[in-house]
Amino acid sequence: MTDTMDAITADRALKAKHRAMWGLGDYPSVARDLIPELGRVLVAAAGVRRGERVLDVAAGTGNAAVPAALTGAEVVASDLTPELFTAGREFAASQGAQLTWEEGDAEALPYPDASFDVVLSCVGVMFAPHHQKAADELARVCRPGGRIGLISWTPEGFVGEMFRTMKPYAPPPPPGAQPPPLWGDEQHVRQLLGDRVTDVVARRQIVTTGGWTSPDAWRDHWKSVYGPTIATYRNIAGAPERVAALDRDLAALAGRYDRGNGTTVLDWEYLLLTARRA
Template identity: 90%
Template sequence: MTDTVDATAADRALKARHRAMWGLGDYPAVARDLIPELGRVLVAAAGVRRGERVLDVAAGTGNAAVPAALTGAEVVASDLTPELFPAGREFAARAGAELAWEEADAEALPYADASFDVVLSCVGVMFAPHHQQAADELVRVCRPGGRIGLVSWTPEGFVGEMFRTMKPYAPPPPPGAQPPPLWGDEQHVRGLFGDRVTDVVARRRTVTTSGWETPEAWRDYWKSVYGPTIATYRNIADDPERVAALDRDLAALAARYDRGAGGTVLDWEYLVLTARRA
């Protein structure tokens, strides 16, 4: 009994840290200014249609939920961090979309079995620490014959490299946690879903980001807006040498990927994966 209580308390503390992390910086600006196309790509890949009941898991500010709602679907945008919802509601209002916003943990969704026609997640569920639990929930709430659609950063792409770069400076992951970019590995996701899904289609694509004069300017922007990066810097804030080292490492990463002329341009690879619930 004590072990169960301790595990439950540890999980609550972990989720509280995750919720706080995604409330840092300005993730709504990242979603709005850098990756707005990802949600539209996912909605098209999943074939969302008018009248379908759709759940967007770890929806953030509604990058996928809002375009899904614009098809005429009945959409629920769920996220562990409701602090993101005001920006999501503003985004929806500007687009003329109507949908529900509900606080929910991707590893313990508060919805009945088989209650959605389509279950989506756009660079969201990949950040749930326990991949199998999250995958089980995606499958559970999707009706038989329904679709699951995911967009995830790949391990080999820029964002996957960025997480590897930050790892030595970040707090150690909790027991059982897996790296988020594994969701961008088709075989990993197939293993999570197993024979509970069919008709798996996976394609790698890139989104081009720009707007910085130099790799160092990208780094300074990123360490001010992106929750995981801010949390990593806070972890080493009392060690100026490590802060300087991470500064160098992130700028070097951006310089390696930079294909701009007169400004920094970065291509970020992601995986679009769709499947049908068996």
């Protein structure tokens, strides 16, 4: 009994930490300015249609939920960090979309089995620390014959490399937590979902980001808007030499990927995966 209570307490503390992390910086600007097309890509790939009931897991500000709602679907945007919903509602209103916003943990979704025709997550569920729990929930709330659609950063792409670059400077992960970019590995996702899905289609695609004057400018922008990067810098705030080292490492990473001419342009690889619930 004591072990169970300890596990529950630890999980609550971890989720509180994750909620706070995604409330740092300005994630709404990342979704709006850098990766707005990803939600539309996911909704199209999943074939969302008018009248379907759709759940966007770890929805953030509604990158996928809003375009799903614009098809005429009945959409619920669920996220562990409801502080993001204010920007999400503003985004939805600007697009003329109507949907429901509800707080929810991707590892323990507050919905009955087989509640949705389509379950989506756009670079969202990949950040749930316990991958199997999250995958189990995606499958559980999707009705038989329904569809699951996911976009996740790949381990080999720019964002995957960024997380590897930050890892030596970040707090150690909690026991049992897995790296987020593993969701960008097709075989990993297939193993997580197992025989609960059929008709798996997976392909790697690129979203191009840009507008920074230099790799240093990208780093300075990113460390001010992106929660995981802000949290990493806070972890080493008392060690100026480590802050300087991380500054160099992130700028060097952006420099290796930069294909711009006069401005920094970066290609970020992601895995687009769709499947049908068996």
